[in-house]
Amino acid sequence: MILAGLLALPLVAYLLWLVWALVAYPIPLAYNLRSLWQRKVSTLSTAAAIALVVGIFVVVLSLAQGLSLAFVSSGREDQALVMRPNARSELNSTIERDKMRILKVHPLVLRDEVGPLASAEVVVVKLFPVADGTDTNVTVRGLEATGRRMRPQVQLVEGRWFRPGLSEVVVPRKMRGRFPGLELGGSVRMGGRDWAIVGTFDGGNSSYESEVWSDVSDVMQAFRREAYSTLLVRLQDASRMDTFIQAVDDDKRLKLEALPEKAYFKTLTKAGEPVKVLGNLITLILTGAAIFAAMNTMYAAVAGRTREIGTLRALGFRQREILASFQWEAVLLCLVGGLLGSGLALFANGIRAGTTSFQTFSDVSFAFTITPGLMAQGVAFSLVMGLVGGFLPAWRASRLPLTEAMKGG
């Protein structure tokens, strides 16, 4: 991070100087614009290549963001998740019924008029057919009515919630379309019986949007589970988190561990990490390629205009003004590409995709969302390309010996 900052420092300083030069010096910007226009083919093709790279950059960014968005915003400060030690994901965890009884009446757990705010849950994965004809693992979560109340980010959109004992499920709205079987009013087959789909929910971009929900006892019965998977509890006060974690750790009967709900969700975001790293590498390499291309175009532009540069110098433009002028030309060229590329990326907006998280061994649905922020990053990225790619050619233009330039090379 510090290294990146140090690297960016000269760039930012240079950019500031360029902006200042625009105000303080007489830069023949209109001349540069006309020059770009005059070499239409060259300008457009360079801009198009830059647009493609910026497009890839923005799409990869939105992919990484979509993947991490699928996990964040889950979890409350005052809620803790109890799991088996070393389980690392809810799927791997088991909690026996007797331990569950001990935990639910723990003095630190918040109670309201209905009872303790603690939800014993079971998490299994089941193969579901996807629209493209393959099967993928989807998390099926069985939970108690309290579990729904403890997750305010989850809202019912259509239909109603499942009722215990009736083999009913609710499915996330986001999974519809990718999973043709999951339509309201339809049914899914799990554990040898048919489950009616009675409602759809919106999970506020949390990982719950990749899960099918049903009643905990129904799921345990269907999947022949004798033990629960995890327990979600709300504490009386977020400040008692450490005390609760310690208490669970110290209780020799339990042999379980508690962790803050937020911390658990944070470990899940690692699923997006490999894609992010790969995406960043790809864009980094392609940026190099695009900078070379921009350099080539600008060198050609400078070489073809030796006489013009000479004239500018003869008219009284100073070397630094020529430098700024040509640098602006390169930046404008790349900005055109950047704007085009960000626009191009919009085509990916809204496309739904899915991959499997190897943390939870189940499907993660996500959507490409090209936000204005991402597009701005794309444009800023093209600005950097213009600065880096245009510097050497602009420098060369400003250093052309006056006599040679006048002769016209």
Place this chain on the structure above:
Amino acid sequence: MRWLALIWKSLLRSRRRTLLIVGSLVLSVFTVAVLQSLLTTLDSVTNNPNSGNRLAVRHKSGITQMLPRSYETYLRQQPEVETVCALQWFGGYYQDPRNFFANFASDETTIFQTFREEFGLSSITEAQVKEYLRDGAGCIVGETLALKNGWKVGDVVPLTGTIFPINPRLTIRLIFKSSRPSDENVMHFHYKVLEEGVPRMKGLTGAFWVRVHRPEDIPRLIDRVDRHYANSAYETLTETESAFNLAFVKMLGNISAIIQGITIAVVLAILIVTANTMGTAIRERGPEIAVFRAMGFSASRVLSLLLAEGVLLVALGAALGILLAQAAAGGVRGALGAVMPFFADFEITSATALLCLVGALAVGLLSTFIPAYAATRRPITEGLRSVG
């Protein structure tokens, strides 16, 4: 051959331009080669030549549901079956959770026969196998894995279970060599360790690996097994090992479509950039081309010279890009292999390299043709007029 010198001279006419375009090509071809190799690596997972006569039997609801070990008896009785091996993914780690490798609890009596090719049986002695069978807390590991962790035969390896609540301490009894790196990044230990350590696993297993005598029998057997257990408490899903692996690859979802999309965008970008550069280079040389033609070179001769120049330029960039990708393959293998075991086999195959080269040459031809054709069609007189 005598034209080569001329083409080379033309390329060196503007060294900086040639250098920049080659640099641009090298980076692009490098990216495409690595991305395409990711896809071919995934493909090869589902095309393992050794797996032709193996089947996987698992629970119909998915790999996390268990099947009774007693199914083994029925499977063994089928006339097509050579041997059956119960196999359960243990998902343990050694010291650090990020230190990922495949480890299985497997039926020690049939494991060697079932995965004959993977274990490279010829280099394993009878005594070594006996040693493993005798030690209930023994394990066998692949050479790559052993080298990475500095394990020797006789070392005790403490595994931490993630899926199962046990942390077995296993003694290495055998280190095997395999032809594929991913097959060597594996540990097997006695099934009893799991069954006796985890009460809920008693009499259950995640999957059976079935080896048949002849691959032709596979479709019939699949059908029979699944029909036999249909509507039972534990329904089965039987498929070839390749299909089983394919299910895991498919789990990556639309990632491969994204990779293809990026590849297309990169190829388009190279096409545009190369066309632009070659266009500039040829435009600059308008008078020279006119002189050539005035000297008696035919238009098609000049065209072929220009095309050869574009192709040579692109070939240079592509060759360097592929070499660079080859050099980086080891790094990719290490970095991605730690996340997903398939990628331990990552390599730039000669087929991929060839594809990149051919693709690049096509790009070179295509991008040079338009400006070159236009240049040779210009009237000679017009070109000569601008000779200084």
